[in-house]
Amino acid sequence: MNTVTRRVILTFPPNLVEDTAIYHLIKDYDLIVNILRAKIIPKEIGRIVLELRGKLDNIKKGLSYVESKGIEVKSLAQDIQLNEDKCVSCGMCLAVCHQKALTLNAVTWKIEFNRDDCVLCEQCVSVCPLKVIQVSF
């Protein structure tokens, strides 16, 4: 069987943020795990964006194991796009971006998007009054 790559978002409920699921994905399902983004705060909801490489069958089994532990798995073929030409830097999206992936530059007062801090929670998408933040697939 060929090796395939899949990107997923794992959402950990507060009681599971210190769980060892990733260790088991590597150890028991023989997957290469690359953590693309992660935001984990003890006792809060945690999110990890993972890239998994391995046999498709093992990826599937590994992910059902993770789900069986109460961790939500969403497949990820998407990304947040901010249309900078259309954005007016009003700042309304800042209210919901807990990761501070969206910030206002304190000198220019222009919005800045830092993809590395974004955990794809999509909160900003419906809050932007000009609909200039979109999820691209």
Next chain:
Amino acid sequence: MKTYEEINEKIKQGKAVVVTADEVCELADAEGIKAVADKVDVVTTATFGPMCSSGVFLNFGHADPPIKMDKIWLNDVPAYQGLAAVDTYLGATAASETEGIQYGGGHVIEDLLSGKTIRLEAEGYKTDCYPAERVTVQITLDSINQATLLNPRNAYQNYAAATNSSPRTLHTYMGTLLPRLGNVAYSTSGQLNPLINDPEYRTIGFGTKIFLGGGIGYVLGEGTQHNPNQLRAANKVPLSSAATLMLMGDLKQMNARYLRGATIKQYGVSLMVGVGIPIPVLDEGIAESVSIRDKDIYTTIYDYSIQKLSRPTYGRASYQELRSGSVQINGNAVPTNPVSSLFMAREIAAILKDWIRRGEFFLVEPIRLLSRDTRFKPLPQKDTAASQKDSVKS
């Protein structure tokens, strides 16, 4: 002391000294108020943000056979029908009958301005003058006779900031307010805000020529809910929402960058409006007010979770504090976020400055200044019949 005529003469000769309301603060810090009064002729102020009380008067021209439009939709957004046969007023907050608040009057205004084709549907009742009962046509900004932006309430002089003490997230016209004092949202451009730079309305009034939506507009007078009696600080700047302006301009010469249809989540449709107002530095008193900085401009933080007209407050914060990213409430640092764009306001103040410097824009002396003693009243409580019923029950 300078007069409007003298300043306009200087503009004509390309000699007028024009600075933005940000730049004038630096000059005042460096050289003092007297230097500002002596050197500066005009200070440009601006604001850019959602202003719900906005809309456009349209005249479509007559159909053949003619129709007296009694129900009107533009891209499914209903417009007002109680005017003459083919006149209407489209309000910015009117929501589409098919898409709800995802599309509304504000978006139609932006689309018209961007040159897009809009579907006009109208129904009428047969009269001897107007035999047609129904019409559906495509219109554009060029194809119609008039499109006059007329905004009953824009450019608030200061505006209250908002927070939320309840355990649930609120979706308001101040954007998302997170539970348990999770954030404070604020909306004015502080030291760049037009009426904050003219706190006692000495230069802004009926006839003042302004930047409106990327084109030229005029102040028609006080806007609705004008509240000059708001509590003021020692520098005369109101400590919460105060005066407002009614603005008008020909939509056809505006620019869609500065008029943007907006959907505020779970609240409704609005229009983001860009406004720039020049303030002539006629004397030292005006020089002093245009030099007031963010650190000396305060607003009041209200709790939006209390759905009553008189909401509890969490004290005041200056725009310098609000802009720093957090304010102190009950000893905790609460994150702040604006809901109007300082970035765009600065851009507008710079454009207006450029227009004046290049001799393309002259000041107009208002023929009547804004009222300073209007009372701001709430709706009367219950009608007499209803309260009588209530008293019978209780």
